[in-house]
Amino acid sequence: MNKLSPETPELQSMNITADNITKLKSLFPEAFNENGIDFDVLKQLLGENVDEKEERYGLNWHGKRQARQLALTPSRGTLRPCKDESVDWHNTKNLMIEGDNLEVLKLLQKSYAGKVKLIYIDPPYNTGKDFVYPDNFQDNMKNYLEITGQTEDGARLSTNTETSGRYHTDWLNMIYPRLKLARNLLKEDGVIFISIDDTEVDNLKKVCSEIFGEENFVANIVWQKKYSPQNDATYFSDMHDHILVYAKQRKTSKNDSNGWNIDFLPRSDEQNAAYKNPDNDPRGVWKSVDLSVKTYSKANDYSITTPSGRIVTPPASRCWQVSEKRFVELCKENKIWFGENGNNVPSIKRFLTEVQDGVVPTTWWSYKECGHNQEAKQELKKLMEGESVFFDTPKPLRLLDRILHLATTNDKDCIILDFFAGSGTTAHATLNKNIADSGSRRYIAVQLPEKIDDEKYYTISELTKERLRRAGKKVREDNPEWKGDVGFRVFKLDTSNIRPWEATAETLSEQIDAYVSPILEGRSEEDLLTELMLKRGIDLSVNIETRQFDGLTVSCVDGGKLFTCFTSQIPASSVEELTKGILDWHKSLKAGKDSVCYFLDDAFENNVAKTNLCAILDQHGLTNLHSL
Incomplete structure (x- = not known):
């Protein structure tokens, strides 16, 4: 029987540095010798891709090196099950984890690396009032216990005020290691959506481009978070938030089988109503599409005689989008429309059956389509039966429903992660989406037990759990025939169950x-x-x-x-x-x-x-x- 010590690799969280070295060694074995990595050989193997310039383009700040190292440092903690706070423990696949998300992300590496389809996070916006977690580069687990009141001394949650000389630095040091760890959890066809406002959107985009790769940037979505202007604004009424979208691996073309595959939005009745059938075409409803195009080609610049005898030519500096030969073929196929009187400029008939199944989303999401902050507050207040809502800017269910649709419609049996769970909207929306399309998605929600000024809920995570309990109950009541998963297993971050060996000359006997x-x-x-x-x-x-x-x-x-x-x-x-x-x-x-x-x-x-x-x-x- 093999006796394991706390230092045994299988009793530790993932050592990302060691894992990276193993991967590098499998790719470039000749770059390793008995002393480790031979960087001169590695540079030769990489050829022209090595950048040895002293001045490089990129985002740098004080503490970045330590923040990167913090992401690589194994966790000294564990997660402890809490059955009495869970719902349907023995059957559920959903997880609600209470703890510092940096440590939790480290602990999830071995079990969930490369398995998460969608990550959505709504991190602190760094408005000057938002909490920014003060990570401790030496011992983050000890720091967490102190901050959450599990030890007697000192550190506490605090706001990151604009008067702080490290205003942006503190926020970047907080978000950087968490995103580094989050990327590891994504599947190769996974995607991350991140809500942010104007304060840090520029910095966040640079950080994400560094971590995920600039080539994997997908979109900067603008979401209209308010339905009416703020009349007491000093300059402009702030009406929107950003949602940055990065793929783990973006497709190089539509036909590329690798990478994230977006699921288009369903067509609305209003969009389908634009298709008519004035000539009773047996192929069904259609709408006319302009036959001319901007890209000029002399070969496609020819005159057309309409059935009424009128001669028409392309508009100035334009041409027809098909050749004269192809135009004749389209006429024979009854795919050219000259109007009911046969005298109009010709157009192409585009049949609804030919249109791709779905609508390409735009980067503008109005509140009419995706909800707004006030709607989210009302949703939460109604679910909590009139109780006060602690959150200033919760996200509406319709917003998360759209994100879930775009990212997971073709993968309904996937894992969704939100490591800034807040009020629990992502988890709640996941339940609703499963009902809507008979999916079996499961969520992992992570929330820090940050203390709040509320008589009933001592921490934000307590409020998160209560929302999920009520959401699951409501789903059951509203959909009695649906047998899907509405439960969740609760786990709480704590120190390892296995006593570490930390003896010194003075404490040897005690140890x-x-x-x-x-x-x-x-x-x-x-x-x-x-x-x-x-x-x-x-x-x-x-x-x-x-x-x-x-x-x-x-x-x-x-x-x-x-x-x-x-x-x-x-x-x-x-x-x-x-x-x-x-x-x-x-x-x-x-x-x-x-x-x-x-x-x-x-x-x-x-x-x-x-x-x-x-x-x-x-x-x-x-x-x-x-x-x-």
């Missing part, structure tokens, strides 16, 4: 005494199991079953990928029944030889009990045995 048991006091078997799932890259929504063998609880994860027995005492007399139970269970699942088993090292009554357990399991094919 040795504490390390008799490597598991922190007060941590449950479910806490340990969740941490193992994260560190081994297992989806947190997979099925987990438990059974009792001679009074000892055994958990089985995802159909036998993982078997754990984290009971604190395993008597020698129970080993035979325990191993028989695990082996019979494993056999019934047909799980194969890759199954992994975990136990607590100090739980065995003696070494004989431990040796016997290993021998029996190993003899029957379960050889991946570990202890903590």
